[in-house]
Amino acid sequence: MLDEHIGFFREGRMKAFIAGAALVLLMIPLTAASASALTKEEKIAQALLPLPEDLKGGAAIIEYDEKTGDRVVLRAGTNFVECTPKDKDGFAWCYNKVTAPRRDMTAKLRAQGKSDKEVTEGIQAAMKDGRLKPPPSGTMSYRYSDDPGRIKLLWVVSVPGATPESIGVxxxxxxxxxxxGNGRPWLMLPGTPGAHIMIPINPGPNADTK
Known part of the structure; x- marks a missing residue:
């Protein structure tokens, strides 16, 4: 649900109220209900699509129960990465396990029927009072889409507080x-706890993208 035009989540809908470090969390969506039609093995294969080969073997694969917000482990991991199958917008995501508490809280709030705005406000409040911590600078997330109208592979690097002047992006x-096939990195939410670098990894128009 990350929008390459404006930053994170569903196109246009979230722009009005998503801000700060909670936005970094919310860019990692929950697993789509439609994914439930897939077998466990298919979900695992799908979830691993964003990752470099050397990280795939040890990555944990999880999804969230939409009714309870509980995490469901599809495959235990041995490294520092967790992945989820495609979400409702068709994106598979992988991210550092350090973000797990924020993603878990997001899942619980959504299971309670909270709106996107209420979820964002809840995460912001938790970060303000210390229940949650912002991701360390340099934390990497990976997103994959096979939609030809979307960036195929996107790397997102959290750089809290960074500005164009401080990092040259x-x-x-x-x-x-x-x-x-000519994308360059760009900085979103400069100067905020949710600042992050978007790094598109798209092949040229004549390349094999499969």
Missing amino acids: STESQRDAALK
């Missing part, structure tokens, strides 16, 4: 250029 979206 443009804030101009590279989404359209990335779809043509």
